[in-house]
Amino acid sequence: MSKKKIVEFSRYPVAFVALFVQIFLIIAMFLFASLAFTPGGRASPAAGQQALGATVVYGFIVGLFLSFTLWEIGFSIREEQTRGTLESLYLSPASKVSSLVARVFAILLWSGAMAVMAIVFVGAVVGGLPTANVGLALLVLLFSISGFLGMGFIFAGVTIKLKETAQLLVNGLQFFFMIFSAQFFPFAALRQVSPLIVDGVSKWLPVSYCVDAFRSLLIGAEPELGLGMGAEILIVVAFGIVSPIVGYWIYKRLERGARIAGTLGEY
Amino acid sequence: MAAAAGSRGFGLGRPGWRARADVVRTVFVARIKIITRYKGAILMEALLPIVFAAMPVLLGTTVASQQGVDPGAVFCENTMVSGRCTTNFRLYMLIGASTFTVVSLMLWLIGYWVRREQETGTLESLALAPARRIWVLAGVTTYAFVRAMIAFVIAIALGSLIFQVNPFERGVATALAFLALGLLPLWGLSFMFGAFIMKIKEADSVIQVLQWILAFLMGVFYPITLLPPIMQGVAGLFPPTVMTDAVRASILDISYFYGSAYGSLAVLFAMALIVPLLGYEVFEVTERRLRRKEGVGHY
Numbered sequence: 001m002s003k004k005k006i007v008e009f010s011r012y013p014v015a016f017v018a019l020f021v022q023i024f025l026i027i028a029m030f031l032f033a034s035l036a037f038t039p040g041g042r043a044s045p046a047a048g049q050q051a052l053g054a055t056v057v058y059g060f061i062v063g064l065f066l067s068f069t070l071w072e073i074g075f076s077i078r079e080e081q082t083r084g085t086l087e088s089l090y091l092s093p094a095s096k097v098s099s100l101v102a103r104v105f106a107i108l109l110w111s112g113a114m115a116v117m118a119i120v121f122v123g124a125v126v127g128g129l130p131t132a133n134v135g136l137a138l139l140v141l142l143f144s145i146s147g148f149l150g151m152g153f154i155f156a157g158v159t160i161k162l163k164e165t166a167q168l169l170v171n172g173l174q175f176f177f178m179i180f181s182a183q184f185f186p187f188a189a190l191r192q193v194s195p196l197i198v199d200g201v202s203k204w205l206p207v208s209y210c211v212d213a214f215r216s217l218l219i220g221a222e223p224e225l226g227l228g229m230g231a232e233i234l235i236v237v238a239f240g241i242v243s244p245i246v247g248y249w250i251y252k253r254l255e256r257g258a259r260i261a262g263t264l265g266e267y
Numbered sequence: 268m269a270a271a272a273g274s275r276g277f278g279l280g281r282p283g284w285r286a287r288a289d290v291v292r293t294v295f296v297a298r299i300k301i302i303t304r305y306k307g308a309i310l311m312e313a314l315l316p317i318v319f320a321a322m323p324v325l326l327g328t329t330v331a332s333q334q335g336v337d338p339g340a341v342f343c344e345n346t347m348v349s350g351r352c353t354t355n356f357r358l359y360m361l362i363g364a365s366t367f368t369v370v371s372l373m374l375w376l377i378g379y380w381v382r383r384e385q386e387t388g389t390l391e392s393l394a395l396a397p398a399r400r401i402w403v404l405a406g407v408t409t410y411a412f413v414r415a416m417i418a419f420v421i422a423i424a425l426g427s428l429i430f431q432v433n434p435f436e437r438g439v440a441t442a443l444a445f446l447a448l449g450l451l452p453l454w455g456l457s458f459m460f461g462a463f464i465m466k467i468k469e470a471d472s473v474i475q476v477l478q479w480i481l482a483f484l485m486g487v488f489y490p491i492t493l494l495p496p497i498m499q500g501v502a503g504l505f506p507p508t509v510m511t512d513a514v515r516a517s518i519l520d521i522s523y524f525y526g527s528a529y530g531s532l533a534v535l536f537a538m539a540l541i542v543p544l545l546g547y548e549v550f551e552v553t554e555r556r557l558r559r560k561e562g563v564g565h566y
Binding site for chain 1: 305307308311314315318321322323325326327328329330331332333334336338341342344345346356360467472473475476479480482483487488489493494
C-alpha cells in the first residue's frame with residue numbers, strides 16, 4: 001500500500017511541486033506579516049527575527065504533520081469510496097491497521113523533507129534558527145506523529161460514516177488546532193486575548209503540548225503551558241501511545257457499523 | 268431560401284435572449300441546490316478569513332508586546348506609504364483575508380466546476396449542447412460570485428464582532444464600488460483558470476498552490492510596498508491586488524497603490540474591460556483546441 005501511494009505520488013509531479021511551493025509561500029507570508037509588527041521591520045536585530053522565525057516555523061512543522069495525517073487517511077478512504085474499490089479492499093485478508101498507516105506513509109516522508117526545507121528556508125531568511133535539543137525534539141515529534149495517527153484513524157471512520165461532510169469537519173478541526181494549539185504564534189498571544197483560552201481550552205488539548213514541547217525544546221526555552229518540560233514530554237508520549245489504540249478502536253466500531261448497514265462502499 | 272435556412276441553423280434551435288437567460292438561471296439554480304446540501308461548507312468559508320486574519324493578528328500582537336511597544340503603532344510605522352498608515356491592523360487583516368476569500372473562492376469554484384464536469388463525464392455533453400458556453404459559464408460564475416459574497420459578508424460581520432472593529436466608519440460606498448468593479452476582471456481570471464484546469468487536469472494541487480501565490484501577491488497581510496520592487500510591479504498588474512488595496516485604502520483611509528483613488532479606479536476599470544474578454548477568449552481557444560485533439564471529456 002505504501003509503495004502504491006509513492007508510485008501514485010510520483011505520477012503527479014505538479015501536485016508534488018505544488019505542495020512544496022505552497023509551504024514556502026505560507027511561511028514567507030507569515031514572516032512578512034510578523035515583520036510588520038517588529039520595531040524596525042527588516043532592519044530589526046537578528047536575534048528578534050530569529051526567535052520569531054523559530055516560533056513560526058517550529059509550530060508550523062507540527063501543524064504540517066497534523067494536517068497531513070488528518071487529511072490523508074480520511075481523504076484516501078474517500079477516494080477509495082469514490083472509485084468503488086473500498087468494499088473489495090475490505091474483503092481482502094490484508095491487515096486493516098497496516099492499510100490505514102500505509103496511506104500516510106508517503107505523505108509523512110514528504111512532510112519530513114518539507115519540514116527540513118522549511119527550516120533551511122526560514123533560517124536563510126532570518127540568519128539562522130536556534131536548534132537546541134534536536135534529539136529530544138525529534139523524539140517528541142515522533143510521538144506526536146503517532147498521536148496524530150490516532151486522530152487520523154478516527155477521521156477515517158468518520159469519513160466512512162459522513163462521506164463528503166467529513167472533509168468539512170477536518171477543515172474545522174484543522175482551524176481549531178491552528179488557533180488553540182498556537183501553531184503560528186506563542187501561547188502568550190492567546191493568554192493576552194484571555195487567559196481562559198489557554199487554561200480552559202489549549203491546556204486540555206494534547207496537540208498543544210506537542211507544539212509547545214517541540215518548539216520549546218528546539219528554541220531552548222521553558223515551555224509556555226506551565227507544566228515543565230518533563231511533564232509535557234510525558235503527556236506527548238502518553239498521547240503517542242494511547243491515541244492510535246483508541247483511534248483504531250473507534251475506527252473499527254464505525255467501520256463495523258457501516259458494514260452492518262451495508263454502506264461501506266456507498267458513495 | 269437555402270441561405271435563410273442556413274442562417275436559422277438548418278432547423279436547429281438557436282437560443283434567443285430569453286433562452287440564454289434561462290441557461291444562466293438553470294445553471295445558477297442547479298449549483299445553488301447542490302451547495303445547499305452542504306450547509307457546513309458556507310459556514311466554513313465564512314470562518315476561513317477570520318481564522319486567517321487571527322493568526323497574524325495574534326502573532327503580531329505578541330511580537331510587539333514582547334518588545335514593549337504598541338502593535339498598532341509599530342504596524343503603522345512599518346507599513347507607512349506616502350506618510351499615511353493605519354493603526355487599525357485588525358481591520359486591515361480582516362479586509363485582506365475577506366477579499367482574499369472572495370478571490371480564492373471564485374477561482375476555486377470555477378476550476379473545480381470544470382474538473383468535476385470532466386470527472387463525471389458531462390463536460391463533453393455540455394460542449395455539444397446548443398447553448399453557448401459563455402451562458403453556461405455566466406451561470407457558474409454568478410453562482411461562484413453569490414457564494415463568495417455570502418462568505419465575504421458573514422466574515423466581515425462576524426470578524427468585526429470578534430476583533431471588535433468597525434468597518435463602517437468611512438469609505439464603505441467607495442469600497443463596495445471597488446469590490447464590484449474588481450469582480451469583473453476576476454470573472455475573466457476565472458475563465459482563464461477554468462481553461463488552465465481543463466488543459467492540465469490536476470486541479471486540486473494547482474488550485475491550492477495558486478491560492479497561496481495569490482495571497483502572497485495580493486498583500487493579504489501587508490501592503491505590497493513591502494515586497495521587492497520587481498514583485499511589486501508584478502503584483503500591481505494583478506487585478507485582485509488592486510481591488511484589495513483599493514478596498515482597504517478607502518475604508519482605512521490609507522494610501523492607494525496607484526497614488527490615488529482615481530488612479531486605482533482607472534487601472535481597475537481598464538482591467539475590467541480587458542480581462543473578461545481576454546479570459547473568455549482564452550477559454551474558447553483552449554476548449555476548441557482540446558476538442559480538435561482529444562475532446563474535452565478526457566479525464
